[in-house]
Every structure is written in structure tokens, then in C-alpha cells.
Amino acid sequence: MRIDIEDLHIAYAGRTVVSGACLVAAEGEITGLVGPNGSGKSTLLRTVYRHLRPVAGRVLLAGTDIRELSPARSARHVAALPQERGSEFELTVREVVAMGRTPYKRAFTGDNAADRDIAARALADVGMAEAAGRRFTALSGGERQRVLLARAFAQDPDVLVLDEPTNHLDVRHQVELLALLRAQRRTTLVSLHDLNAAASVCDRLHVLQEGTVVASGPPREVVTPELMAEVFGVRAAVVDHPLTGDPLIAFDHRTPAGGRTAPALEANPAG
Amino acid sequence: MLDTLSAPRRAAAKTPGEARTVPAGLVAAVLGLALLAALTAAVSWGSTSIPPSEVWSVVGRRLTGEPPRPGTDDLIVWQLRVPRALLAALVGAGLGLVGTAVQALVRNPLADPYLLGISNGASLGAVAAIVLGLGAGGALGLGLSGAAFLGALGTFALVWTVARRGGGFAPLRLVLAGVAIGQFLSGFTSYLVLQTGDEQQTHSVLFWLMGSLSGASWPVLAVPAVAVPAALLWLHARGRGLNALLMGDETAAGLGVDVTRLRRELFTVTSVLTGVLVAVSGAIAFVALMVPHACRLVVGGDHRRLLPVSALFGALLLVVVDIVCRTAMDTQELPVGVVTSLIGAPALLYLLDRRLGSGS
Numbered sequence: 204m205r206i207d208i209e210d211l212h213i214a215y216a217g218r219t220v221v222s223g224a225c226l227v228a229a230e231g232e233i234t235g236l237v238g239p240n241g242s243g244k245s246t247l248l249r250t251v252y253r254h255l256r257p258v259a260g261r262v263l264l265a266g267t268d269i270r271e272l273s274p275a276r277s278a279r280h281v282a283a284l285p286q287e288r289g290s291e292f293e294l295t296v297r298e299v300v301a302m303g304r305t306p307y308k309r310a311f312t313g314d315n316a317a318d319r320d321i322a323a324r325a326l327a328d329v330g331m332a333e334a335a336g337r338r339f340t341a342l343s344g345g346e347r348q349r350v351l352l353a354r355a356f357a358q359d360p361d362v363l364v365l366d367e368p369t370n371h372l373d374v375r376h377q378v379e380l381l382a383l384l385r386a387q388r389r390t391t392l393v394s395l396h397d398l399n400a401a402a403s404v405c406d407r408l409h410v411l412q413e414g415t416v417v418a419s420g421p422p423r424e425v426v427t428p429e430l431m432a433e434v435f436g437v438r439a440a441v442v443d444h445p446l447t448g449d450p451l452i453a454f455d456h457r458t459p460a461g462g463r464t465a466p467a468l469e470a471n472p473a474g
Numbered sequence: 475m476l477d478t479l480s481a482p483r484r485a486a487a488k489t490p491g492e493a494r495t496v497p498a499g500l501v502a503a504v505l506g507l508a509l510l511a512a513l514t515a516a517v518s519w520g521s522t523s524i525p526p527s528e529v530w531s532v533v534g535r536r537l538t539g540e541p542p543r544p545g546t547d548d549l550i551v552w553q554l555r556v557p558r559a560l561l562a563a564l565v566g567a568g569l570g571l572v573g574t575a576v577q578a579l580v581r582n583p584l585a586d587p588y589l590l591g592i593s594n595g596a597s598l599g600a601v602a603a604i605v606l607g608l609g610a611g612g613a614l615g616l617g618l619s620g621a622a623f624l625g626a627l628g629t630f631a632l633v634w635t636v637a638r639r640g641g642g643f644a645p646l647r648l649v650l651a652g653v654a655i656g657q658f659l660s661g662f663t664s665y666l667v668l669q670t671g672d673e674q675q676t677h678s679v680l681f682w683l684m685g686s687l688s689g690a691s692w693p694v695l696a697v698p699a700v701a702v703p704a705a706l707l708w709l710h711a712r713g714r715g716l717n718a719l720l721m722g723d724e725t726a727a728g729l730g731v732d733v734t735r736l737r738r739e740l741f742t743v744t745s746v747l748t749g750v751l752v753a754v755s756g757a758i759a760f761v762a763l764m765v766p767h768a769c770r771l772v773v774g775g776d777h778r779r780l781l782p783v784s785a786l787f788g789a790l791l792l793v794v795v796d797i798v799c800r801t802a803m804d805t806q807e808l809p810v811g812v813v814t815s816l817i818g819a820p821a822l823l824y825l826l827d828r829r830l831g832s833g834s
Contacts, residue, residue, distance in 0.1 A: 254727035278730025287722030291583055293775040294720065295493045305718055306730035310711035313778070341491020351725075358729070 204265040204280060204361035204390055205230045206251065211260035213246050213414075220246040221414040223260070228362070228392045233384060235405030235422075236394040239435055242411040244394040245286065248366045251392060252283035264362070278306035282360035284351055284368055288344075296342070296350050297335040300326050303357025325356035329383060345376035352383065365393040369400060398435075402426045403449040410434055426450045496772050498779035505786035509563065512793040516559035517551055519801060524551060558690035562796040562810075563789040564698040565687065565755045570769070570788025571705050572747045573762030574781055578716040579740045580634075583770075584649055584825060586763035587748045590633050591656025592626045593757035596749050597682040598663045599625020605666050615753055619697050623749030629655060630745055660757075685758030685811035687796050694754050701750040705743060706785055712736065713778035720775065758811050760818020761788060761795075767825065 206228040213221040221243040228234040236244045249255040251262050253274060261268045269277045282303070303325065304318045314322075326332050329349040334342065342350065348368065355363060363384070369377040377397070381404045384391055395401040401408060402422040410418040410425060412434050418425050431439040431452065438455035445451075517529045524547055532551040535542055542548040573586045580590075587593045603621030633655050637648040660683050667678045680686065709716070715736050718726035726733045751758075765788040766780065773779045792810070795817075799808040 249724060249727075252724070252728040254724045254733075273730075274727070274732050275730035278728065281728075283724065283728025285722065285724035285728060287725050292577075292720045293493065293770045294717070295495070295774060298717070298774065298776050299721070302714070302718055302721065302729060305714045308714060336493060337491045338493045355728075364728070 206281075206362055206390065206392060207261075207263040207266075208247070208251070209261045209263065211247065211250065211262065212258040213243070213250055213255055214258050215246050215255065219258075219414065221250075221257075224411070224414065224416050226409045226416050226419060228390055229407065230390055231388055232406040233391045233393060233404055235401040235408045236392065236411060237396075237398055237401050237408055238411030243414040244411055245366050246414075247411070248283070248364050248392065248394055249285070252281055252285070252364050253277060254283075254285070275306040278358065280360055281362045281364060282355040282358035284355050284363070284365040286366050286370065288347060288351075288371075291340065294339045295335070296326070296331065296337050296339055297322065299339050299350055300335075300353045300357050303354045303359075306358065321359060322353075322357045325353040326350070328356055329353045330379075345372050348372060348376070348380065349383075352380065356387075360389065362390045362392065363387070365391065367394055367396055369395065369397060398426065398431075398452050402452065403444070403447060423450050426452055493774060495774040498773045498783055501773055501783050502786055505783065505790055509786060509790045509793065512790055512797070513559045513563060516562065516793050516797050517555040519797060520550075520555065522546075522550060553692075557692050557695055558687055558796070559793060560695055561690040561698070561754065562687050562793045564695065564702050565751050565758065566761060566765075566788040566790070566792025567785040568698060568702040568705065568747055568751045568788070569758060569761040569792070570765040570784035570786075571702065571709060571781060572744050572751070573764075573788075574766040574769075574777065574784045575705075575709055575716070575740055575744045575747075576762070577766055578719050578777065579737065579744065580648060581720060581722070582648055583767065584646075584763075584822075585652075586760070587626070587744065588656070588757060588759045589649055589763060589822075590630070590652030591654075591659060592630045592633070592652075592745070592748050593752055593759075594656040594659040594663065594683070595629025595632075596622040596626035596752035597757045598659045598666070599623070599628075599749070600753050601663050601666050601678075601682055605670055615694065615697060619701075619750045619753040621749075622753040623746050625659075626748040626752070627742070627745040629659060630741060680809050681756045682752075683757060683811075684809035685756040685814070686809045687755055687792075687799075688807065689754065697750055698754055701747060702785070705747045706781060708743060710778060710781050712739075713776070713781065716740075716777040717775070756809075756811065758792075759815045760822065761792060761814050764818055764821050765791060767821075 208224055208226045211221055211224045212219065224243070224247055236247065238244050246255065250257050253269065264277065264280055300322045301314055301318065303322065304314060323332070326335060329352050331346065331349050331353060334346065334350070339347065339350065352368070368380055372380065377400065381400060384393070385404055405422060407420065408422050408425045409416050410430065417434060418430055426441055428439055428441055431437050436459065438458050440453045442451050442453055514526050514529055518524050518526050528547055529551055532542065532548050533556065536552050542552070576585050576587055576590065577583050600618050600622040603618060633652045636651040636655070663682055664679050667682065681689070715726065715731045718729045718731045719733070719736065723733050766784050769780055769784045769787050773783050795813045796810055798813055799810050802808055
């Protein structure tokens with residue numbers, strides 16, 4: 204299923220955060236949202252998984268406005284992995300993953316064999332099958348994130364919405380998680396902080412700046428030195444990755460954008 | 475045989491953090507039997523001891539509609555002790571439920587209606603209704619429950635607002651706001667009671683602020699007998715939503731839970747239940763805090779198991795505590811809140827140490 208976001212306006216805590224965003228997440232593709240802090244990535248995603256209500260505009264799920272669906276019905280199609288990292292309560296990994304079945308269940312109905320199968324498969328997909336009986340709070344950050352992803356898989360969604368899924372993960376866990384997403388081949392809408400990761404795993408990128416989409420397209424077209432300077436305010440060269448051939452953004456960590464050197468250095472060029 | 479016994483233990487040692495939960499059905503069955511035994515003991519023990527066989531024979535006659543045998547046993551058992559034991563069970567079950575619900579609602583395992591000041595708000599509502607002459611609102615005390623409900627709702631809203639200033643729910647901030655507001659309200663309640671000049675005033679203050687089951691009678695049981703089972707059913711029906719809420723509002727929304735609506739409903743239900751319980755038993759400390767904690771350790775955090783087990787364990791706990799209160803001293807009985815505080819305060823310190831002392 205594809206997601207169309209049409210002229211979306213969202214206010215959060217009394218402030219307009221997204222104004223007139225339009226984008227498409229195509230069927231079976233990984234669509235990346237990138238942009239500086241505060242550009243509205245998370246807010247936009249929260250509207251797709253119905254934590255926030257838009258002021259104007261629509262989110263279409265295969266052509267249907269999600270607000271015409273009940274919360275449970277749209278949750279059968281769209282699963283979210285928000286930035287929230289869990290709970291102090293005594294839930295087991297199995298219970299956390301089983302929560303993915305929530306949108307399919309009425310009151311007073313327990314999980315049946317099919318639900319347990321789906322949850323077990325989801326946990327196996329993220330390589331955490333052995334952890335089923337452990338307490339969620341006893342897991343490491345990387346393990347927790349994988350379990351939460353399994354919970355999203357257990358929702359058996361057509362669309363995955365992930366908000367900075369690699370945050371707080373070490374590089375190996377980042378790579379594993381992104382590989383897992385690619386292997387799923389579901390329609391995926393993901394915000395990523397790491398531009399190189401985004402350029403490498405996404406089929407298409409949308410760049411957000413101050414609540415609007417300022418660039419869209421395949422990573423190779425979007426990720427340019429000009430865009431890095433204009434949107435992110437950094438100097439960068441874009442080269443081919445020596446191992447994968449993906450676009451690789453080599454940031455200049457010494458000099459701010461526009462070629463101006465730091466004031467202290469300018470004042471004393473000899474130093 | 476030895477192998478099957480030691481295998482799970484070895485597995486548990488191998489994987490740290492392995493949750494060892496007991497099947498909820500077994501726990502519920504054990505608690506149910508223990509509750510039955512405790513209720514029998516509660517009716518049997520007291521200033522006059524009545525053998526359990528006689529207890530059940532009196533109850534049996536009453537339930538089957540046979541004329542009661544003449545004598546004082548029927549009076550003591552049926553009119554005094556059975557309503558009191560049942561009230562203890564109902565209030566305990568209600569406290570177990572309301573504690574579980576409040577902890578999920580504020581996503582804070584250190585919360586309960588007493589610590590958050592909600593019980594004191596309910597007490598103030600009830601006392602204000604009495605002082606203003608609104609009376610008990612009919613034989614069933616619906617008016618008193620209603621006033622207590624309004625007090626609970628108002629206090630909950632106030633504590634919520636204060637704790638949320640600055641965004642989010644820092645666990646300690648919530649508890650401190652609740653304790654401060656609760657103390658303020660209980661001071662106000664004491665003042666209202668004392669200025670009536672009622673000669674029962676000291677006893678009344680104790681009732682509303684420490685909690686007591688001494689007001690038990692058959693009519694008093696009516697409202698909680700409806701409200702507590704109804705709350706159990708209502709909460710259990712939303713068990714999955716409550717589970718999702720534990721993971722966070724966004725996660726719950728992503729799982730198709732209408733978070734705003736569920737929160738609003740939980741707010742109302744916990745206030746109603748607190749109002750009903752306080753109207754019949756005053757503000758009883760710590761039971762609602764401890765019971766869900768203890769039950770989570772045994773059956774885990776899934777609300778569909780936790781809620782019924784918490785209700786049963788709360789009932790058992792309060793029936794046992796009330797036996798202690800009635801029999802500890804020869805001359806008079808202790809308010810039930812005295813004993814729950816003696817058990818609960820150390821338990822709270824332990825929890826604080828585990829949660830805050832470890833720096834997490």
C-alpha cells in the first residue's frame with residue numbers, strides 16, 4: 204500500500220511545525236525523511252500513525268484518508284516505531300511483541316494460536332527468539348529496539364513508519380536494523396538522522412526544512428553539496444562509496460557552510 | 475524427576491532477566507481459596523469466638539431462606555461480621571484495581587490514589603457533603619459517593635496539571651505534587667470535621683483520614699458491590715489498551731488505541747472508584763500501591779492477568795488486615811489505615827530505593 208501525504212499542516216504545542224508538506228511513500232519502497240533538527244520529521248510521522256491530528260491536509264492510505272478509518276483499522280495497515288523507549292513495568296519480551304496484535308482484537312478475546320505464531324515469527328525475524336521469556340527492561344538498547352521492531356512486524360502492517368530507529372544504537376546495530384528493514388520489502392516511511400545511512404538504504408528521500416518538503420527524489424539526485432549547504436548548513440563533498448557505490452557524503456567538520464572559516468581563525472590566519 | 479526440576483532453574487541462571495511468572499489461573503485459584511478461608515476467619519474471630527462450622531451454618535440458613543436459629547450467633551455473624559468482612563474484601567479488591575489503573579494511567583509504578591492525594595480529595599468531598607447537610611443521599615449513600623467522586627476528580631485533575639507543568643511526568647514530581655496537595659486537603663478535612671462540634675469528631679477524623687471498615691452494614695455494601703465488579707469488567711475489557719499505554723502514548727496510538735479517549739475514561743473510572751471506596755471506608759493508605767506491585771512480580775505486567783489477580787490479592791490483604799485491626803487490642807479496634815501504613819510505608823521506601831537509588 205502506498206501513502207500519499209497531501210498539503211499537510213500540523214501544529215504541535217501551539218506552534219506550526221509542518222506547513223504544506225506533500226510527499227509519496229511508494230509501495231514496497233523505503234522512503235526516507237531527512238532534515239535538520241526541528242524540521243518537522245517526527246511531527247509528520249506522528250500524524251501518519253495518528254498520534255497527532257493535522258490542522259489541514261490529508262494522509263491517504265492506498266487512496267483513503269486515514270481519518271475515515273477507525274484507529275484500530277488503520278493500525279492494521281500502518282505500524283509505528285516511535286522514539287519512545289519503553290516502560291518500567293514488568294513486561295516480558297513476548298508480551299511486548301504480542302501487543303502488535305492489539306488492533307485485531309476485541310475486548311475479552313485472548314491471543315489465539317495464530318496470534319502467537321505471528322508474534323513468534325516476528326521475534327525470530329529480528330533474531331530475538333531466544334529472548335521471548337526475558338523482561339523487556341533487562342534488555343540492552345539494541346535488543347530493545349529490535350523487540351520493538353518485532354512488535355511492529357507483529358502488527359502485520361502494509362506500511363511501517365519508523366522515527367529515527369537507529370538513534371542510540373551502536374554502528375553494528377544500526378547496520379543490522381537497516382538491513383532488516385531492507386529485507387522486509389514493505390512500504391516503509393523512515394526518518395533518519397544519519398544522512399549516509401539514509402542515502403544508502405532509502406529508495407527515495409524527502410528533505411524537510413522548516414516544515415515543508417524542499418527536495419525529493421532518489422538519493423543520488425537529492426544528496427548534493429548544494430543541498431548540504433542550503434538545508435543543513437554544512438560543507439560536504441559527495442563521492443561514491445568505495446564498498447557499495449552508494450552516494451557517500453563526506454562532511455567538512457572543520458569549516459561551516461559557505462566557505463567561511465571560523466571567526467577566530469579568520470582574525471588570525473597565521474595561527 | 476530431578477532433571478525436570480532443575481532444568482528451569484539452570485535456564486533461568488543462564489539468561490539474566492528471565493521473567494519467572496506463575497500461571498495467573500493458578501494464582502487466582504490459590505488467592506480465591508485463601509480469600510474464602512480469610513473471610514471465614516474474619517467472621518469466626520473476634521470478641522466472641524464462633525466456630526467456622528457455625529459461621530457457615532448461619533450463612534447457609536440465611537442464603538437458603540431458612541429461618542435463622544434464635545440466639546446471638548445469627549446477629550453477630552449475619553448482621554455484624556459478614557457485612558464487615560465483605561466490605562473489607564470489596565474495598566481491598568477495589569483498591570487493588572484502582573492502584574493498577576492509576577499506575578497505567580500515569581505510567582508510573584509509584585502512583586496510587588492515596589499517594590497522589592486523590593483519596594484525600596475524596597474524603598474532603600464526602601466530609602463537605604456531610605457538613606453542608608447534603609446528607610448521605612439516601613439509604614445507599616449514593617450522595618456521599620457522588621461527593622467523594624467529585625472531590626477525587628477535582629484533586630486528580632489538579633495534581634495532574636501541577637505535575638505536567640514543564641512537560642512530561644517526572645515520577646517524583648508527580649508523587650510530590652500528590653503528597654503536598656493531599657496533605658493540604660487532609661488538613662482542610664480535619665478542620666471541617668472538628669468545627670462541627672460533633673462529639674464523634676475525633677473518630678470521624680480518624681475514619682476519613684486513616685480509613686476504617688467500622689461503618690460496615692448490609693446497605694453500605696450495595697454501592698461498592700456494584701461498582702467494584704463493574705470496574706473490574708470495564709478495566710479488563712481495556713486490558714490491551716492499558717498494556718499499550720505502558721509503552722507510551724505514541725506507541726499506543728500506533729497500535730490503534732484512541733489514547734485521548736482511554737485516558738479520559740480511565741480518569742473518570744479511577745475517580746468514581748476512589749469516590750465509592752472512600753465513601754464507605756475513608757482514605758486507606760498504601761494498599762493500592764502495594765497490591766499491583768506484588769502481583770506484577772508473580773503474574774507479570776499484562777493487565778488482562780494483573781487486574782483480576784490484583785483484585786483478589788487486594789481483597790485478601792484487606793480482610794487479613796482488618797482481622798488484625800479488630801483483634802490486636804482488647805479495648806478498641808485500630809483504624810485499618812494504621813496497619814496498612816505500618817506495612818506500606820517500608821514497602822514504599824524499598825521501592826523508592828530500588829527505582830531512584832539505582833539512578834534509573
